[in-house]
Structures are given as structure tokens and as C-alpha cells.
Amino acid sequence: MRILIVEDDADTNRFVARGLTELGHQIVASGDGRDGLFQATEGGFDALVVDRMLPGLDGLALVKALRATGDTTPVLMLTAIDGIADRVEGLESGADDYLVKPFAFSELAARVMALGRRPAASVAPARLAVGDIVVDLDRRTVLRAGRRVVLQPRxxxxxxxxxxxxxxxxxxxxxxxxxxxxxFDPKTNIVETHLSRLRSKLNAGFDTDPIETVRGAGYMIRGG
Known part of the structure; x- marks a missing residue:
């Protein structure tokens, strides 16, 4: 999915953008209401994530202006105000869903996916393929040489x-x-532990390990 994020808090903007990018989505980010409206009217988005309070043009005005053009792109509105009246106002402005801050990223991602869902026949799954490994980012599946590999989310x-x-x-x-x-560095072996588990599952039944440890530098999967 191609998603526009309009959020003036830089930390929240980066957090949401990074998380959605990791899920395989294409992200365009804006921190200003007027710029966000300009980006949205350019078209080509599958969903919008819009903050309620924005500089230049607030989220309600942005969505109202967008709807006035006949644009029906699904909108998830974010707000720090947890009140029924505020939610009703947001929905009446043309937003399709509402999420109160602070929120769990998993919930935001699920709501965005629900808003942008299209018939399976019209959506080409986002895939990554390296060697004999194929990752389907939409269906969250992994195949190695055609064999299913079941992984935990992380x-x-x-x-x-x-x-x-x-x-x-x-x-x-x-x-x-x-x-x-x-x-920051949590001073734990969290990376090494997860890599060990990943390798164990990915390499079960195979003689080669596609993940290379580059001593003193890091880790790599070789292309091709």
C-alpha cells in the first residue's frame, strides 16, 4: 500500500513511518496540514494517516477539503483527545476511523490495513526474493525452496x-x-538470540546458511 502520513510530531511521524515501511508499505510523510492536503490531492494513495492537530491546516479541515474534491481515499485520524464528541466530529468531517494517542503500533497497522483492503485479485502481493528464499510481505509468509518456514513476528x-x-x-x-x-544499545544479546532462532528455522533441512556473519561488522544475506 502507498500511505500518506500527516503528523507534525517528528517522533510519532518517524515511528509510524518506520513501522509501516517494515511491513512493506510505501510511505510519504508530511508534518504540515497544508502540505499534507497538497500531497493528498496529488492522488495515488491507498490510505491516509492524519493527525487531528496540525500546523497550517488542522486535520479536520484537511479531511473536509479532501472530501470536497470528491476524493474517497480512506483516512485514519489520530488524536490526543479521548472524548466521544471529538471522535464524532472527526468522523463527521469525513474520516473513516479514529485512533487515540498513545496507541500500539500493531493496532494502527491493523486499522490501516482494514481501511486499505482491496479484493485479493486486484492487489499484487509485495514480495522479496533472494536465492531460494521468498518473503510475501502482505501474507506474512516465508518459503525456502518452496518449503514453508514459520517465523515469529520479530x-x-x-x-x-x-x-x-x-x-x-x-x-x-x-x-x-x-x-x-x-x-540505543540495550546491552543484551537480543539481536544474536533472534538471529540464532531465525537461522535454526530457516536452515532446517538445508545444508547451507544464507545469513552470513561478517566478523566485526554485522550480518548479510548475499544477493543472487
Whole structure:
């Protein structure tokens, strides 16, 4: 899905953008209501995530203006105000769903997917393929040489991140930032533990390990 995020809080914007990108979505981000409306009217989005309070043009006005053009792109509105009247106002402005801050990313992702859902026949699944490994980002499935590999959610994100960067070394710090959203070192072996589990599942029944440990640098899946 191609998703527009209009959120003026930089941390929230980055958090949502990073999480949705990891799920395989294409993200365009804006921090201003007027710019967000301009981006939205350019078209081509499957869903919008719009903050209620924005500089330049607030979220309600943005959605009303968008709907006035006849644009029916689904909108998930974010708000820090937890009140029935505020939710009703947001929905009446043309928003399709409402989510109160603070929120769990898993809930936001599920709501966005529900808003942007299209008949399966018209949606080409986003896939990553390296060697004999195929990852379907929409269906959250992994195949190796045609054999199903069942992974836990974090293992899946870890494998997808390595495959997106096939042929490039991913450092421990990079993986902490992109897979766990840590901007600090937790001083644990969380990366090594998950990689060990991922390798165990991915390599079961195979003689080769596609994940290479580059001593002193990081980890890599070689392209081709």
C-alpha cells in the first residue's frame, strides 16, 4: 500500500513511518496540514494517516477539503483527545476511523490495513526474493525452496530487513534501529538470540546458511 502520513510530531511521524515501511508499505510523510492536503490531492494513495492537530491546516479541515474534491481515499485520524464528541466530529468531517494517542503500533497497522483492503485479485502481493528464499510481505509468509518456514513476528521482520538489504552488511546497531526501533544499545544479546532462532528455522533441512556473519561488522544475506 502507498500511505500518506500527516503528523507534525517528528517522533510519532518517524515511528509510524518506520513501522509501516517494515511491513512493506510505501510511505510519504508530511508534518504540515497544508502540505499534507497538497500531497493528498496529488492522488495515488491507498490510505491516509492524519493527525487531528496540525500546523497550517488542522486535520479536520484537511479531511473536509479532501472530501470536497470528491476524493474517497480512506483516512485514519489520530488524536490526543479521548472524548466521544471529538471522535464524532472527526468522523463527521469525513474520516473513516479514529485512533487515540498513545496507541500500539500493531493496532494502527491493523486499522490501516482494514481501511486499505482491496479484493485479493486486484492487489499484487509485495514480495522479496533472494536465492531460494521468498518473503510475501502482505501474507506474512516465508518459503525456502518452496518449503514453508514459520517465523515469529520479530523473526519475520528481521529476515525481511536483511533481504531488503541483500548484498549489504547490516550492523547490530542498524538492526536494533530498524527491527526493534531502539535508538540505543540495550546491552543484551537480543539481536544474536533472534538471529540464532531465525537461522535454526530457516536452515532446517538445508545444508547451507544464507545469513552470513561478517566478523566485526554485522550480518548479510548475499544477493543472487
Amino acid at each position: 523473526e519475520f521482520v528481521l529476515l525481511a530487513e536483511l533481504m531488503r538489504n541483500a548484498g549489504r552488511i547490516m550492523t547490530r546497531t542498524m538492526l536494533l534501529e530498524r527491527v526493534w526501533d531502539f535508538d
